[in-house]
Amino acid sequence: MFFSRIIGQEKAKRLLENVMHRKRVPHAYLFTGISGIGKTSTAKAFTMTLNCSAPSGLDGCGVCTSCRKILNGNFPDFVTIEPDGRKIKIEQIRELNRSLGYAPLSGGFRVCVIHGAEAMTGEAANSFLKTLEEPPPGNIFVLNATEPRDLLPTIVSRCQRVSFRPLKTEEIIRRLNKETDLDGSSVAVLAGAAHGSLGRALEMGDSNYLERRRIWLKKLLELNARSSADAMNMAVESAKEARVGLDQPGNKKVGLFDLLSVWATWYRDLLLVRTGAPTGLLVNGDFREQLEKTASGVPLQNLIESFHLVDRAVVDLHRMRNSTLVLENTVLNLRKLGRTNH
Ligand SMILES: [Zn+2]
Structure with missing residues (x-):
């Protein structure tokens, strides 16, 4: 949940750092890139720093009330939506809109992450577009997408685009050595076959x-x-x-x-x-x-x-x-x- 622990993605981190120094933080982001390279971790780190009472540099402090809640996974203003089956349905967006009617519980920013945003049905996308056009204050939207071309251009144009790149093989090797007890030869095979996705390498290992x-x-x-x-x-x-x-x-x-x-x-x-x-x-x-x-x-x-x-x-x-x-x-x-x- 700390920016400093996310491997690679220097460009994305720099962009978000600049954004947080602005007087008004933009309310919508489009995170693009294959899965398993840190998009969700970055969204969490972003949530933590935005809500932290004493951030140090790009990272949240890790000890204030909201940081601790985020680290424990019980921060009430971190909301996620993912496809129900193959699609994100209109009912899911309606439910999101209803919850946006209440101010963030923590008093800071509520961050809504939409995984596989390109999977929104036409109806869902149009309903979400209205939310993006008139966002209730205190809400930030992060759309995660591997195929941003499948998103409505009107949605894309309202988002700050943040690109995530596939990781280098050596970066994956280093992390696998640290987080798993696989032998060196297995680590090399997984890192090479994961096509730059740490998440995929970990899943293959599991x-x-x-x-x-x-x-x-x-x-x-x-x-x-x-x-x-x-x-x-x-x-x-x-x-x-x-x-x-x-x-x-x-x-x-x-x-x-x-x-x-x-x-x-x-x-x-x-x-x-x-x-x-x-x-x-x-x-x-x-x-x-x-x-x-x-x-x-x-x-x-x-x-x-x-x-x-x-x-x-x-x-x-x-x-x-x-x-x-x-x-x-x-x-x-x-x-x-x-x-x-x-
Ligand atoms: Zn903090």
């Missing part, structure tokens, strides 16, 4: 991701030696994974999208190995030996095509209901590209 990853990589490694009938069976088996992925908001179950993302990292690594990249750049550095063996035996063009094939499988899987069909097509083509003698 799930059976690492265990599944080894199984999925083994399947790929064995693919070239299999008969096409065997490869077909492998595809059918793989397609039985749940159609989910850890990158989906709210989902904590490892599934088919994670399998494809692991396979994508494999071909990305093969391409890197071909260019002589150091192990530190590889996501699957623990498989360096197998990567080198595979990379030297396959034409570069085939590696590139394999990478695109896996990429396309993700797109197809989003569009098509039939996982088996997508996997069969992908696996059989990967086998073909991997077996070509040059």
Whole structure:
């Protein structure tokens, strides 16, 4: 809940620091960026400093009444809304508007965070727009969005935009070493596969991701030696994974999208190995030996095509209901590209 503990995001912190020095703090913000990189923590830190009776620099003091309440998670003026199912519904915005009718209980600022703001239905967005146009005093709105293009332009134009960037791999490694008891090799794998999201890395660490990853990589490694009938069976088996992925908001179950993302990292690594990249750049550095063996035996063009094939499988899987069909097509083509003698 302290700005100083949020990793990276210097630009966002600087912007909010400037904002807090103004006489009138703007009442609406749009936090953009992928999930798991500190948007919600920043909103909490912002709430704490805004309401603190003796802030020191950018941080709240941590000991005054409101700071302690925020740290304990029972501050009454920190309100959050998140999608109910896939959407934020009009009823949720109406309820928010009703609660805004009362002045903030703490006497300071009430901060309302809307997670996945782009998920507002048309009705909800229009109702929320009216609130933004005539905000009751003492309220601050923070809209969190990964796809701000899906928001009403009239909402976006009323918000101060704050961009959050994906974290560096080293930043994630440092935090994982501090917060988990995973070994160094697991930490490196998670940090590399998390695409800059600390939240995702932590979720992967908490799930059976690492265990599944080894199984999925083994399947790929064995693919070239299999008969096409065997490869077909492998595809059918793989397609039985749940159609989910850890990158989906709210989902904590490892599934088919994670399998494809692991396979994508494999071909990305093969391409890197071909260019002589150091192990530190590889996501699957623990498989360096197998990567080198595979990379030297396959034409570069085939590696590139394999990478695109896996990429396309993700797109197809989003569009098509039939996982088996997508996997069969992908696996059989990967086998073909991997077996070509040059
Ligand atoms: Zn304080």
